[in-house]
Amino acid sequence: MPSPIKLITVDLDDTLWPAQAVLLRADRIFYAELEKHAPKLTSKLGQHEIRAQRLEYLKAHPELEHYISDWRKQSLLALLAEHGYATEAEQIAEQVFHTFWQARQRVTLFPYVSQVLTELSQKYLIISITNGNAHLDKMPLSQYVRHSLRAEQFGLSKPSPRLFEEALKLANCNSEDVLHIGDHPLDDIEGARQLGIRTIQAQLLENNRDIHPDADAIMTDWRDAPELIARL
Known part of the structure; x- marks a missing residue:
C-alpha cells in the first residue's frame, strides 16, 4: 500500500498560472x-x-x-x-x-487555485519548485507555501533531482511521502519520477504539453486536485 502523502511540491508557470x-x-x-x-x-x-x-x-x-x-x-x-x-x-x-x-510577479491564477491551495495547505506541507524567476514570496499565494525553490538558487534546473532533493530535505520527507504537481512532461513529471515521487500532470491550457505516459494522474481543473491526491 502506498505511503500517505505528507508533502506536495508544485510547479509555478503553467501550473498555478498561464505563463505566456x-x-x-x-x-x-x-x-x-x-x-x-x-x-x-x-x-x-x-x-x-x-x-x-x-x-x-x-x-x-x-x-x-x-x-x-x-x-x-x-x-x-x-x-x-x-x-x-x-x-x-x-x-x-x-x-x-x-x-x-x-x-x-503580476500573475493571473488559473481558476480555483487559491481555494484549492487553501484546502490542501491545511492537510499537507506545500513547497514550490520552479525553473523560472517568479518569486512566490512576493505573491499572496505564499501564505499556503512553506518554501519556494528556484533553479537560479542552485544553478540547476528541473529535471535535475537537486531541487526535488532540497524539498525532501526541507520537509524531512522520503520520496514515497511526496507528490509533485506540474505541467512539463520532462522537467516536472520525469524529474520527479527519477526519485520515485508520485506525480500529477497539470493540463490546464488550450495547447497543453504532451502527456507523460507514466504520470500517476492528469489534472485538467484545479477543483479535481483534492480527489486525485486522495486516490494516490
Whole structure:
C-alpha cells in the first residue's frame, strides 16, 4: 500500500498560472522602460531583436543557463555598452530589470487555485519548485507555501533531482511521502519520477504539453486536485 502523502511540491508557470501572457506583458514593460533610459539602443533594436540578441548571448555564455535573471541583466549590459551607454550601463540595467521583475510577479491564477491551495495547505506541507524567476514570496499565494525553490538558487534546473532533493530535505520527507504537481512532461513529471515521487500532470491550457505516459494522474481543473491526491 502506498505511503500517505505528507508533502506536495508544485510547479509555478503553467501550473498555478498561464505563463505566456505574464512573460509577454513583462517583456513589453521591459522594452518600454528601456526606451525611456536608452533611446539610442531602442532606436536601432526592436523588442524581438533584443530577445534574439539575448538568446545569442546565452549561446556564448552557457554557464548562465540556470540563472535566468543574471542572463537577462548581463545580456542587457552588453547591449548597452555596445550602443553608447558604457558608463551608465549598470544603473540602466538595474532599473530596467527591476521594472521587468515587478511585472513578472503580476500573475493571473488559473481558476480555483487559491481555494484549492487553501484546502490542501491545511492537510499537507506545500513547497514550490520552479525553473523560472517568479518569486512566490512576493505573491499572496505564499501564505499556503512553506518554501519556494528556484533553479537560479542552485544553478540547476528541473529535471535535475537537486531541487526535488532540497524539498525532501526541507520537509524531512522520503520520496514515497511526496507528490509533485506540474505541467512539463520532462522537467516536472520525469524529474520527479527519477526519485520515485508520485506525480500529477497539470493540463490546464488550450495547447497543453504532451502527456507523460507514466504520470500517476492528469489534472485538467484545479477543483479535481483534492480527489486525485486522495486516490494516490
